[in-house]
Amino acid sequence: MLPTYTVRESLKAKHVSLKVSVAGSLEVVVPQGYDQTAIPAILQRKQRWINRVTQQVETRQALVGAEPADQLPGQLCLRAIEQDWQIAYCPTPLPGLRAVEQADLKLTLFGQTTDQNACTATLRQWVIAQAHKHLLPWLRTVSQEVELPFETASVRVQKTRWGSCSSRKTISLNCKLLFLPSELVRYVFIHELCHTVHLNHSAAFWSLVAHYEPAYQKLDAGLRDARYHVPLWMEA
Known part of the structure; x- marks a missing residue:
């Protein structure tokens, strides 16, 4: 069959x-x-x-511990920044949905919480906002540490790439990096920052990566299965 x-x-x-x-x-x-x-x-x-x-x-x-794609999540683990958010759903008669951050890493969705698609869309937008808040400053810090400057950086919801770098030294980061272990995220930063010097995967590029991250081969291999850290509702 x-x-x-x-x-x-x-x-x-x-x-x-x-x-x-x-x-x-x-x-x-x-x-x-x-x-x-x-x-x-x-x-x-x-x-x-x-x-x-x-x-x-x-x-x-x-x-x-992946949750079923057709089930609203009860928690949101952002491994990259060591935050484990508990998610609550509070139905109200008001139209639309809004995500409200509360004490002790609790995130509550208020509104039409019976609409699963709307809930997951709201959660994805919240994750994107968190990525802007945490990933971009983190990238700037790593850039200063390794002395590899870039022009601008943005956050996107990419399906396959964790990051990219253009010929204009513009770096794009996948918001789903927040779900990965921090060492993998930092490696992605190093990888893309090295592309500001070598916009290819030549021997010279990998030599530069190795200079800043000697364990790059192990980390690069870890990225191959890293998508399994991302909850299924983020892939919709």
Whole structure:
């Protein structure tokens, strides 16, 4: 029996590729205009791979205690800044939703809390605000420490990248970094700051990274599974 899947056409795709998300859903990426009737046969051939990767996702979710994607979270663990917020939902007759920070790291959502999509959207906006508050000053501190200046920095909700750096020395940070251990976040900062000197992944670039972070290989490997620290509702 074939697994449930979604299809996405991509202008950049030159061949069919399969992607399993952190939530365990299967996406088939195809070139524009591709004959989608050929997809079932491809999935049949890749069945063992799909089963293996799906099992790995489920195992990693169990290890990090991932909450179901269809369930509103009761807590919000921002590992990067060592904050564990407890989330409460307070329904009110007023329209809309607002997130209010209270004492002892308690975050309360007031309003139409029966609307799950609205609640998760509000929580995501709160996380983005926290990223601006904590990640950008942290990046500036690391930049000064290693003496690698940048021009400007911004926070985005990126699907795959933890960060990026442009030729104009503009650094973009993924707000989901807040869910990662602090040592991985600092490594991302170092990585992107080194791109202000070498806008590539050449030997010279990695040599510069090693100069500022000797354990970069271990940290880089840690980033490969870092997405499992991010709660599923942030991936919507």
